[in-house]
Amino acid sequence: MTEPLKLAVVGHTNVGKTSLLRTLTRDVGFGEVSHRPSTTRHVEGARLSVDGEPLLELYDTPGLEDAIALLDYLERLERPGERLDGPARLERFLQGSEARQRFEQEAKVLRQLQASNAGLYVIDAREPVLAKYRDELEVLAGCGKPLLPVLNFVASSQHREPQWRDALARLGLHALVRFDSVAPPQDGERRLYESLALLLENARPALQRLIDDQQAQRLARRQSGKHLIAELLLDCAACRRSVEAEPAAEAKAIEALRRDVRQREQRCVEALLTLYGFRREDANAGDLPLLDGRWGEDLFNPETLKLLGVRLGSGVAAGAAAGAGVDLLVGGITLGAAALAGAIAGGALQTARNYGSRLLGKLKGQRELTVDDGVLRLLALRQQQLMHALDNRGHAAQDSIRLNAPHDQTWRQGKLPEALGKARAHPQWSSLNPGARVNQAQRQEQLAALVQEL
């Protein structure tokens, strides 16, 4: 096993070095991030591995804050008539006493960079190119290690990327990477590692492995996310409650169904958060969906549905506000057709038995409560939006997820996927129903079909 590649993440204070590390390591709890300068005052490392083999070590360093004075000091370290090269000069500085006093923080950075294979020089692209940044680069160049400038905050409207590109080129740094640690571009990590591979030819195989692994994991995460959403939809579609046909009992059952569906959705949200490496507390603290903004709105509120452009069946509007209590006179017919389709599709005996008991319920004057199509579409939309947002969210992000208006026409109106139609006829598929049999082969089959469709 070869030594992992070591990278020091360096830069001015407050430019987002720790944020970059959080995003690259997908670790929301790494270090401390705040608006205050000198938040990080120590050197802290993180390791990226593929298949259990460590490939890359990243070191977060304190911000450089006093580069102008340090460069001044370094130049005065040279005795008259002496010409020291960068590393030699730094060596002398690191052994001197100022490296433990006024320039203690800067010394940490330089020591770490010297011990690394290369440095990622993080830049707040909203900042003007000031002389102190140029001096920082000059001090860092003294370490004799390759530097890759990383333009952070390029997603901001106020960024000054052209000026920075120009200034860096003047300093001989032509390779640079745009990487917004809060909203990293889809291929941001790949580009960053590819640019590094240009600087460090020896590390190319390791970096390529890292790129491939991250791509594979991204796909796997998406697949898992779809699975979670499909489970949620199937659970809700198959959910069915039998209710006495009297107003009080109906209202109560509707309330219970609402609560159950909402809790089920919350479970899905939490599972997605865990899957994408975000914290569960984020959601509880109100940072993430369901509790603030649009997400907090009532799931069954017809207004929310309208807002999202989900067409509500006019006839069921009243009942649909609750999640569609289907009058059994009507429901008996439609559900009969669905059940019949289910029966033909298979499991005839079970369905027949099921259907029999439901017919019996009808005779006894019971009504059946299911989750409305619109609600299912809304659930699907919301969860897919959440997944998309999580997919594009950097682990340094601290604000809550903003959701764009849904645009996927297939979910907004029109037919629900076939699998959900089938699920309607199989109450035992829903974990929200008593006596659920969620491992039935048929359910798994439909689940797989639904995952395909998502």
Added chain:
Amino acid sequence: MPGLCCALDCSTEDPVTGLTELDTHWLTEAVRLREEHAGPLEDQEANRHARQHGGDLAARIEHRALWLAERDGMVLALQHWKQGARLAILALLLLALLSGAGLAFAALGDGQHSVNVFWALGSLLGLNLLLLLGWAIGFFLAGERDNGLGRLWLWLSERFARDAKAAHLAPALLVLLQRQRLNRWLLGLLVHSLWLLALGSALVMLLTLLATRRYGFVWETTILGADTFIGLTQALGAFPALLGFSVPDEAMIRASGDSLPALDLARQAWAGWLIGVLLAYGILPRLLLALLCLWRWRQGRARLLLDLSLPGYSQLRGALMPSSERLGVQDAAPDALPQFQPSAHENGSSGALLVGLELDDQTPWPPALPTSVKDAGLLDSRASRNRLLEQLSRFPPARLAIACDPRRSPDRGSLALLAELARNAGATRIWLLQAVPGQVVDAARLSDWHQALDQMGLPHADTAPMNWLEHGHD
């Protein structure tokens, strides 16, 4: 039959754990279902073991699952379950054996009466062919649904296992096999093997009865003609004849229809025909199907893998094979960062000076100044800093105002410079510029400035201190 008995067991067993590869997959799946059903298990130790064990993610997940299964008695439950399954198979085999013998006995009777060949054939093969047809329809139409006999076997083995810990075992097996669509092959193997045994036992019984008793074979009809039977008999006998079984000739068939047959030759021909038909249309198809199922099952079993994209597994990645780990603090933070103290110059001479610190090109500079206030330009580079400090130390002004852009962060270098400038002037004030139109100042950053300046004891304001510069008071 041996193929069936070892269908679950015969892949190579791990010498240490005594578990086959299939068992490992199975237990892993069962642990996943259990965690999905009842929430995550306490798995710190298991995860540690799995991490130490190494290997790829699937290997680690399996290791973890085996460890948890061992701890919670699921391995034992699995063994019980398998024992149960074996017992259930045994019971089914016994049933098949008996019913096969019963079939033959029912077909031939006790020898008191002559045997109606087509009735005998019907009772030997009728049910078998009917159920074979049912199986085929189920196989092609119903897809992956488990059939009745298979379900019976699963149900029986659960009963025999009688272990609460086994609750997730049967579903786990189904889910696991379902993924490679192996259910039908395994259950097909079971069904065909059982029928093979039943028909085999029927064949043995048939041979025994035919060997030890004398049967006369007849056919009877009310509305059909003899030719129909002749044609039918010969058509059915054509394939067994290829295998060397005798077919009664036309005269024999006619004779059997007429009266009680007396010829031993005819008896033997009919007996041979009956056995041939049973072999060719009963045993042979079942044997071939059983072999096909066995082949597909073995093939599929070799391909059996964990589906790592399932949420239950992909969530384990972080714990078992973290793609990132923290390495901890390498170089500890100092107790305190250096502080800078501005102390006003005692004998600041006359004059007022305004200087801008690290202002960008969007800020117009210098602002309109009264004649008594001099503009010291913008401070950015080392050269400009040194020049100003040089000048100040020679001619310290009475009043110095420094304009700062609060969008920059108040870093140590800037604060040190402010302190140094303040030490070279009679009085110093900081002017925190307001945002240029179209831009906003981050409130958090502004408060950082306030805090830093307050700590240094430098007065600051967000308006130009022109009055103060000009007159020395506001």
